[in-house]
Amino acid sequence: MSWKDINTHNRILRDAEAGQYGVIAAxxxxxxxxxxxxxxxxNVRSPLIIQFFPWxxxxxxxxxxxxxxxAAKTAGVPISIHLDHAQSExxxxRAAELPFDSIMVDMSHYDKEINLKKTAELVEYCNQRHKATEAEPGRIEGGEDGVMDTAGLEACMTTPEEIEEFVATGVDSLAPAFGNVHGEYGPSGPRxxxxxxxxxxxxxDNRVRLVLHGTNGFAPDLMKRCVAAGVTKINVNRLVxxxxxEHLNANVGKMGHTQLIEEGIEKVTQLTMKWMEICGSSGKA
Incomplete structure (x- = not known):
């Protein structure tokens, strides 16, 4: 087997595609x-992807x-560590020297030709260091937490031609633009x-896994529909x-620091368990 076959990130998403469930990438x-x-x-015996922004x-x-x-090594369930929206060489x-299982090579702020060229070069660099990769064909509008805001660019939905072009770069996962946006949706919500x-x-065609970006404010039914449509990696931020x-803002200065931390941990745990159940990954580890 090649390193791609045993890479934790690839295995998690390959199993999710086969099992028709989605994996939370928080x-x-x-x-x-x-x-x-x-x-x-x-707690729920679910695979998990922990993500970080470049900051x-x-x-x-x-x-x-x-x-x-x-933490992933001792968890007893499959956990991948992923870098989201890495936008510079x-x-x-730097990330390729850290214990990431996967890196998103996000050159979507360039014109398509430069995007493809840089993506292919950086995918090869990551692959040489046994890192799985993700890319973004088209442009998903919006920005969050240090990620370049592309809202000033003309919205660009992913096209069939771009799927072939990006598969050719050697990436393992693609995050298509099909109406989803980074950050917050407007009053009409996601369309x-x-x-x-x-x-x-x-x-x-099973050559790459498909990733959902831009889930802030998603209702459970919409998330289930995305999973049913074939999404395997589900990027979440505010959802979990x-x-x-809310707990932090309501209680800072009103309870002891350690209690604030412990209760905060539990808030993350409970909300994440809820979304793992919605995405169908509970019990799949």
Whole structure:
């Protein structure tokens, strides 16, 4: 078998595709959130992907990444460590020396030709270091937490041609643009083009796994529909962290620091377990 066959990230998504369920890929910002996410996965016996934005490398010098990787090793369930939206060659090369299982090579802020060229080069760099890769064909509007805001660019839905072009770069996963946006949706809420997504899935033809970005504010029924449509990796941020921040904002200065931390962990755990159940990954570890 090749390294891609045994790579934890690839195995998690391959199993999800075969089992027709989705795996939560949650952004973490601190140790409490890492611990809460892992606890949720252990409690419901679910695979999990812990994600970081590039700032976690820059601000913490990789400490949070190493902490998550250590927690994954002893969890007893499959857990992958993924870097989301790596938008520069420098950060990708730094990440390739850290215990990531997967790196998103996000060159979507460039024109398509440059995007494809840079993606192919950086995928090869990551593959040489046994890192799975993800890319974004088309442009998913919006920005969050240090990720470049592309809202000023013309919205660009993923096309059939782009699927073939990006598969040719050697990536393992693709995050298509089909009406989803980073950050917050407007008053009308998400309006996803499932017809387009269905065509994308047919063209992907099991060569790459499909990833859902932009889930803030999703209702359970919409999430289930995305999973049924063929999404395997489901990026989440606020969906699993809202209760944590509500607890923090309501109780800081009103209870002891350790109690605040412990209850915050439990908020992350409970909300993550809920979404694992919705996505169908509970009991699949």
């Amino acid at each position: 952004i973490a910002y601190n140790v409490e959130q890492i611990f809460g996410l892992v606890k949720a996965a252990k 976690a490398i820059e601000v913490y010098d990789g400490l949070l990444v190493r902490t998550a990787a250590d 420098d950060i990708i090369k 996803l083009d499932f017809g387009r997504f269905s065509q994308i899935r047919i063209l992907a 962290l809202d209760d944590y921040y």
